[in-house]
Amino acid sequence: MMKPLFIAAALLAVAPLSYGQGQITLICQPACSVPSVSSNELSELVTNPALPTNIDWQTAKLSTPASDAEQQLHQQQLVTKLAALAEQLQKQGDVIQAQRINILRQRIAELKAIGAYPLSLDPDVVRLKPEYSPKLAGDYRLTISSIPQRELTLWNSSRTSMTWVPGKQTSEYVGIEQQQPGIDADTVTVIAPDGSTETVPTGYWNRRYHEPQPGSQIWLNLQTSAFGQEYQSLNQEIIHLLTQRTVAP
Structure with missing residues (x-):
C-alpha cells in the first residue's frame, strides 16, 4: 500500500x-x-x-475525475491490445485461444473501472x-x-460467476477450468473485494489451502509463453485493472 x-x-x-x-x-x-x-x-x-x-x-x-479518466484510457488501450492479440491468434490458426481472448476483450470493455x-x-x-x-x-x-457482494466473479472460465460457499477452497472453484489449453494449470490470482491480490497455488502437486472472501474475483492466468513480447505483461495489466473494478453504477 x-x-x-x-x-x-x-x-x-x-x-x-x-x-x-x-x-x-x-x-x-x-x-x-x-x-x-x-x-x-x-x-x-x-x-x-x-x-x-x-x-x-x-x-x-x-x-478523482482525472484519475478515473486515466484509468479508463488504460482500459481502452487494453481492449485494443486484446483485439490485436485475438486477430493474431486467429491468423495463426489458434481458433480456441482467439475465441477466449475475444470473449475476454468484450468483458473488459464492459466492466466499470475507476x-x-x-x-x-x-x-x-x-x-x-x-x-x-x-x-x-x-x-x-x-x-x-451498501449491498454485500456474495458472488465470486470468474475470468477466463466457462462461467462468469459462482456462488460463494463457506469453507470451499479456491482450487475447488476453478478445478477443471484450469485444464483448458492456454490456461496456467498451477496458479490463479485472487482479487479480494478491497483490491488486494494473492497468487494461489492450485495445481495437483503445489496446491495450498485457500478460501476466497465472498465477493472476490478469480483470475485464471493466461499462458503467455506463446505470445509475442508485447503481450508478456498481459496478466499483470488485466489484474491491475480488475483491482479497480467497481460494481456501483
Whole structure:
C-alpha cells in the first residue's frame, strides 16, 4: 500500500490551492439521499452523517475525475491490445485461444473501472492515526455500496460467476477450468473485494489451502509463453485493472 505521506501529497495535488475543502460526488448503490458532500479530510468524509448506513467499506473507492479518466484510457488501450492479440491468434490458426481472448476483450470493455487511490476508507482504520486521514482539497468521487457482494466473479472460465460457499477452497472453484489449453494449470490470482491480490497455488502437486472472501474475483492466468513480447505483461495489466473494478453504477 502507498505510504500515507505520499497519499496525502497526491490527494492535495488534485486541485488548485484556492479550494478550501474537498467536494465529493457520491456514486452509490443503491442511490444516496444526497448527490455530494464536502469534507476537509478523509476521516470527516467517511463519518459524514449524510452517507448511507451499512456501507461495505472493503469495496469503497475514492478517486478523482482525472484519475478515473486515466484509468479508463488504460482500459481502452487494453481492449485494443486484446483485439490485436485475438486477430493474431486467429491468423495463426489458434481458433480456441482467439475465441477466449475475444470473449475476454468484450468483458473488459464492459466492466466499470475507476482510478481509485490505494488507501483504506474503513472509518475504524482512518481514525487510528492522523496520517491515515489526509486533507482533502478539490473534486473527488466516492464510490460506495451498501449491498454485500456474495458472488465470486470468474475470468477466463466457462462461467462468469459462482456462488460463494463457506469453507470451499479456491482450487475447488476453478478445478477443471484450469485444464483448458492456454490456461496456467498451477496458479490463479485472487482479487479480494478491497483490491488486494494473492497468487494461489492450485495445481495437483503445489496446491495450498485457500478460501476466497465472498465477493472476490478469480483470475485464471493466461499462458503467455506463446505470445509475442508485447503481450508478456498481459496478466499483470488485466489484474491491475480488475483491482479497480467497481460494481456501483
